[in-house]
Amino acid sequence: MNTRRKRLEKFCNAISCDTLVTFEPENLFYLTGFWGEAVGILEGGKTTIIAPELEAQRAKEDSVNCNVITSQRGGLVSTLASTIKKKKICTDCQNYSVMQSLKKSIPKLKQSSIPFYNARIIKDSEEIRILKKASSVIDEMFELCAQTIKKGRKESELQTILMAFANANDLFDTGYRSTLNPLIIASGTNSSLPHAQVTKRKFADGDMITVDLTLRYKGYVSDATRTFGLGSISKESRTVYEIVKESQKVGLKAVKPQKTCASVDHACRKIIEEYNYGPHFIHSTGHGIGLDVHENPNISAKNKEKLKKGMAITVEPGIYIPKKFGVRIEDSLIVKDSASVMHKFTKDLIVI
Numbered sequence: 001m002n003t004r005r006k007r008l009e010k011f012c013n014a015i016s017c018d019t020l021v022t023f024e025p026e027n028l029f030y031l032t033g034f035w036g037e038a039v040g041i042l043e044g045g046k047t048t049i050i051a052p053e054l055e056a057q058r059a060k061e062d063s064v065n066c067n068v069i070t071s072q073r074g075g076l077v078s079t080l081a082s083t084i085k086k087k088k089i090c091t092d093c094q095n096y097s098v099m100q101s102l103k104k105s106i107p108k109l110k111q112s113s114i115p116f117y118n119a120r121i122i123k124d125s126e127e128i129r130i131l132k133k134a135s136s137v138i139d140e141m142f143e144l145c146a147q148t149i150k151k152g153r154k155e156s157e158l159q160t161i162l163m164a165f166a167n168a169n170d171l172f173d174t175g176y177r178s179t180l181n182p183l184i185i186a187s188g189t190n191s192s193l194p195h196a197q198v199t200k201r202k203f204a205d206g207d208m209i210t211v212d213l214t215l216r217y218k219g220y221v222s223d224a225t226r227t228f229g230l231g232s233i234s235k236e237s238r239t240v241y242e243i244v245k246e247s248q249k250v251g252l253k254a255v256k257p258q259k260t261c262a263s264v265d266h267a268c269r270k271i272i273e274e275y276n277y278g279p280h281f282i283h284s285t286g287h288g289i290g291l292d293v294h295e296n297p298n299i300s301a302k303n304k305e306k307l308k309k310g311m312a313i314t315v316e317p318g319i320y321i322p323k324k325f326g327v328r329i330e331d332s333l334i335v336k337d338s339a340s341v342m343h344k345f346t347k348d349l350i351v352i
Contacts, residue, residue, distance in 0.1 A: 001064045003124060004030060008042055011115035017090035019043040020115060021080065024092050026291035027116040029219050034063040039076065043086055050079050081105035092116055121288065121296050122310040127220060128334055131289070131312055134217035135332055135342035137169045138224050142345040145211050149228055149352050154200045155185040162213070171215040176293045184212035184225075191227070191326040194283055194318060205231035208241075208325040214293055221289050223314050224343045225330035229351035237327075240277065240319050241349045244327045247271040247317040248347065251285060252331070255315065255339035261303040268317040269301070277319045286314040289332055311335040 008031065012020045020042040022028050028049075029035040031042055038051035038059055048067045051059040056070040071079040077098060089106050092113040093099055103109050123131070141162050148161055163182055166172070173182035179195065186196035187209040196210075203209060212225040227244075229237060251268035265285040272281045286299035289312050297305050299313055307313075316330030329347055334340040 001033060004119065005042060005045070005047060007119040007122075008115055009045070011118040012042070012090055014118075015090060015110065015112060015114060017088045017110055017115075018086045019084055019089045021084070021089055021091040021093070022116065023095070023098070024113070024116075026219075027092055027113070027120075030116065030120055030291060032059075032063040032066050034059045034066070035219060036062075039080055040066075041080070041083060043084060048083060050076060050083065052076075077101045077105070090115060117296050120290055122308060123290065123312050123334065124310075127290065128310075128312070130218045130220045131222055131332065131334070132342050134171060134215060134220060134222035135224065136344075137166065137171050137217070138213045138215065138222055139343055139345040140169075141165055141213055142211070142224075142226050145226070145228060146350055146352065149203060149209060149230060151205060151231065152202050154202050155187055155190070155198045156200050158203075158211075159183050159185050159198050162211075166213075166215055171217050174214055174216045174221055174293050176214065183214070184210065186210045186212075186326070187230075188325065189323050192320045192322050192324055194320060194326065194328065203230055206233055206237075207231070208233065208237050208327060210326060210328055212328065212330065219291055221291070221293050222332045222342065223289055223293065223316075223330065224332055224345075225316060225328045226345060226347070226350075227327045227329065229349060231351075233351060237325055238349065240321070240325075241327050243272060243275045243277060244317055244319055244329050245347055245349075248315060248329045248331070251315045251317060252333070252339045252341065255307060255313070255333065255335060257309050257335060257337070258306050261297050261299045261305050261307065262301055264299050264307075264315065265301045265303075268315065272317060272319060280319045280321055281317060282320055283318065286316050286330075288313050307335050309335055309337075315339070 022040045028040045041048040181198040191210045207230040214223040254267035284300035288295040318328035320326035
C-alpha cells in the first residue's frame with residue numbers, strides 16, 4: 001500500500017498538486033484498501049478517510065494505515081475542507097454540485113483522474129496474483145460451459161449456472177453500467193452483436209455461442225471470451241473461427257514492452273483483413289483491466305502509447321456477420337518480456 005501511495009503522490013506532483021482527494025470507489029480502494037461510500041485523502045504522506053457513520057466501522061476494519069473521520073452525509077464538504085491543510089488539490093470528483101461547493105472552500109481545486117489512472121496502469125505483484133486467481137476460475141467456468149451447453153437450454157439458464165459457480169468461488173458481477181446482465185452469452189444471430197444482452201433464446205443446432213466472462217475477484221476484473229459451436233455448424237462458421245484464432249495468436253505475439261498499443265491492434269486487424277473480413281471486425285482489439293472493466297491502456301488503432309511491463313490488458317479480436325453469427329476469442333494477460341496470458345482454457349474450436 002505504501003508503494004501505491006508513493007506512486008500516487010508522484011503523479012499528483014506531476015500535475016502541480018500536493019494533495020489527492022478521491023470520491024470514486026475504485027480509486028478509494030486503490031489508495032486505502034476500503035471499497036465503499038467515502039472520500040479518501042492523500043496528503044503529506046498520510047491517508048485519511050472521511051466516511052458517513054454507516055460506513056465508518058467497516059472503513060476502519062478494511063483500510064490499511066488510515067485515519068478514519070466520521071461525518072454526516074450532508075456535512076461531507078465542510079468536513080473535507082476543514083481536514084485538508086494544503087492548498088493545491090486534485091480530485092476525481094464527478095459530481096457538479098459537490099465540485100461547486102468544494103471550490104468555495106478550496107479555490108485551487110483541479111478535477112482530474114490522471115494521477116489515479118497513471119498509478120493504476122502498472123500492476124504490482126499482489127494485483128497480478130489476484131488477477132491470475134480470477135482468471136483460473138474463469139477457465140473453470142469455460143469447462144462448465146463445455147459440459148452444460150446443450151440444445152434447448154436458454155442463454156439465461158446458462159448465465160444462472162455460471163453465476164452460481166462464480167459466486168461460490170468468490171467472483172462477482174462487475175456492475176458494468178452499459179449492460180443489464182453480469183455476462184455476455186450470445187447464441188445464433190445474437191452472437192453477431194459484440195455486446196448482446198442475455199435473452200431466453202434456446203440454443204439450437206448450428207449455433208455459434210459466444211461466452212464473455214467479465215468478473216470481479218477481490219476488487220479486480222478478469223475478462224475472457226470463448227466461442228463454442230453446437231451441433232452441425234456451417235463451413236463458414238468454422239472458417240471464421242480459425243481466422244479469429246489466428247488473429248488472436250498473432251496479436252498476442254505482438255505484445256511486448258515498448259511496442260505501441262496500435263501495433264497490437266494492427267497485427268490482429270491485418271490477419272482479418274487479409275481474409276476479407278475487415279469490415280466485420282468492428283471494435284478495438286483490447287483494453288486495460290484492473291479495478292475497472294475497461295481502463296488504460298486502450299488497445300486501439302489510434303493509441304500510440306507504448307506497452308510497459310506490469311500492464312494488464314486484453315487481446316480480443318472478433319468477426320461479426322450481421323444477422324448470422326459472430327466469433328470472439330479473448331484473453332487477459334500481463335505484459336512481461338512478452339504476453340503472459342492468464343487463461344489456460346483451449347482456444348481450439350469446441351463443437352458440442
